[in-house]
Amino acid sequence: MDTFTQQLLQQLAQGAASQIGQKIGADEQTTNSALSAAIPLLVSALAKNASEPVGAQALHQAVANDHDGSILDNMESFLGSPEAANGAGILKHVLGGQQPVVTKGLTKNTGLNSNQVGQLLQIVAPLVMGMLGKQQKQAGLDANDLSGLLSSEKLKVEESNPDMMSTLNTLLDMNNDGSALDDILNLAGKLFGAKK
Template identity: 40%
Template sequence: MNLLDLVSGPVGQQLIGGLSNQTGASDSSVSSAVSLALPFLLSQMNKNASTPEGAANLDKALNDHPGSVLNNIDGLLNSGNMADGLGILGHVFGDKQNQVAQNIGKQSGLSTGNVLQILATLAPIVMGFLGKQKQSNNIDQNGISGLLGGLLGGMQQTNGTELSMIEKMLDSNGDGSIMDEAMDLGSKLLGGFFKK
């Protein structure tokens, strides 16, 4: 099972429904936020893992996320504890996490707080999926970037131009000018997968 299979199935529907209930937002708004957040998370993780130190740090973090969360989405949603997710976001995006949330919020119509809640819930799920893949395929830190690159490559069959737009946004000063293109990528990849 790849990540798209995961989020297009019962886990994705459960996640969207739960986040919609928590935030009071529509399923379509939550879906828009998730569909953009996922490529952002994977792209930035891949960028971070491109250095030996970054790959080692991510490898260590994945050892703490063996995938059990995938079998307990309700528990994650109902716990109300976002500490793990916020910690992951801090490692992935650094001081850009609020900027990312603000721009996703502009496109999805959600508040920055709601987007941060969605990101903080999505992050452990992504880490759990990656941790499970690492464990089942015996991937060490030298293979982390390959794992992420394979997932990103499977999500799109382009030359990477759209993903570089995401990276450009992460490196920008937050004017959000390329968020339409990034949202197009997110919608193209996942837009139809979260609709019940």
């Protein structure tokens, strides 16, 4: 069975990725490649946040209050005015102080500039939360269930692409030490940059 990360990527590949590319000023291939990194990264960040009971409860409440999954059924409307979904606010909660490091990492390895990466993350964040909301609503998940779902999802994504996920998880764990970051990104460049 596909992970919900794969389901979301597949849904976006059916035309939405092209629209996102137009929004951020990138071609469809580059956008798809960036989405394939950005979505698993956000899932990993959410899994990390939900690994503690307080974080799991806060996420469960946020999903229950604001993310029922309907955004996925109204993709065209959402992409018409994505800023209405408060992606910036979601990223602040999900990534916190890691956002500059994550942005730099994705910028170096996706072919997008930092502004494009920022826009992409703001568009993707509400979609990932919507997918979580859909799962939570359909299965009646409580906070512990949601934490377990994210942990399982993270493991499945890591198994399917261990090299990329190792790099992304390193970004999530780093402070803003530029030299260490550059070492990691230079090592990781071949994982993303080799795809022409």
